[in-house]
Amino acid sequence: MKFLNSFFWKSTLGFILILAISLFLLWLSADPQSEEFLKQEQLAKDTEELYKNDIYGGETPEQTLQMFIDALKAGDTDLASKYFMVDKQKEWRNKLIESKEKNNIDGFVSVLESVDIKKEGKKLFDGNYQFIHPLQNEKLPWIIDLVLNPLTNKWKIESL
């Protein structure tokens, strides 16, 4: 009887101990900050940083377009590509390098200078602006699209 009692209490204590350890481990695993969750947050922070640090551009759409033309004239394709929106800069850097290699930058600049910056600009809804340039013998105009980066107050080229 004494053995049974001793066995009973040892088993009970053992069960309680295992249960307590299991619960403690489960409590540790109940971490709301999953890796996926933290990755998402990091992505959001990185995106925001990119736009906050993007200081290239003018205070007006006209200034940005002129700065872009000036950079091309100086042969600085790297600087010129920085006047585009962050997510388009890589694509445009490659395009401008290729254009330079084919000696087409001067031709590109003369086309850009055909835009009447003072007359062909049009404000769309908040933070959106377009230069709408009519083309000869063409029903469709050439449009240079700009948007305002509100974090830096600089106008960026979106498409061209």
Added chain:
Amino acid sequence: MENRKFVKFLILNLFMAMISLPFFCLAYDDKTTHPALTDEAVDLFNYYYQDYKLTDQEKEIIKKGSRDEDNAPRWVNHFYDPVYNQGWLGNLTSKQWAQSVPAQSGVYQTTSSGLSFNYFDSVSDYSWERAVFEYADRDKTRGLLALGHVLHLIQDMAVPDNTRNDVHPPILNMGSPYEGWASRFTDENFQLAEQLIINKEKQIIFNSLDEYFDSLAKYSNNNFFSKDTIFDEDYKLPISDGEKQISNIFFIYKKISDQEEILLARKYKIYNPVSLKYLNSYTVKDEYDAVVTSYWGFLSKQAVLNSAGVIKLFFEEVEKERQTLALKQKDSTFFEKLFGSIFGSISRSLKNIFDLTFQG
């Protein structure tokens, strides 16, 4: 345990809210457009279902829920591409997010949910089940607030960028042009329910939340473009039915019926600095806002009709819950169920012995 989880989650949320809220807004604007759509959806629901009529105070609670759903970091789960059944960068689709209590509770990968704390206890959970449970069994206000969160997710399915996996840097007006333009609508300047009632148009009725997500996501995905998915090879639809000139601008359009058509995009030229040639291109921007206005005409109506239908489904689910108490049972912890079961068995055995002894 729950306190520790709650404190950690709260600290994380406060931190992320501080750094992100001023800059991030996704899909329809949370301060203006979502409350506007929700306001109209409640009005439409109230007209057709007088028995359930929501008061002005209750409407404001639902609108608050529809505003709060964009709080960081919830918005990363607001995308659902029905063609490829995917969310943004491998995150949950909004269809899954709306219905996942564990995900909304901040417990993504735990096995201990429901073991020693209640299933519906998390402060960050505004899921569909939680909405129904709270309204039917615990706290009506909390239930309506969660309903507002779900309506926000449904309304986001009426934004092509959210259903065509086209996520832009969501920084004020640098995101989708359609969303930026639509942020002008508020609950004060947007009126639609009255017109829908005059036209005898009713809320859309489905039997499950899944069907609402699928139907509206397919509608916006298949009939509209987002900024960077115009004639994208990943999507076969929409197909243009032709070109037309309005004033001096050329548009492509899609016919919906004999009388109705969607202006899909403006046609224009871009310049290629490598080939030194002009190329055709398309945009949803134009100087008359004709494309985004056309999109809004169709999409805002669908957002309201579907939202009103979801409110109807919500009250049906509440009725079901009141009869079955299935969610109340689900809310019980493992130990509550275990002890409930043990004491229940003992109680039943004692009752049987009593019955046999004194009545048999």
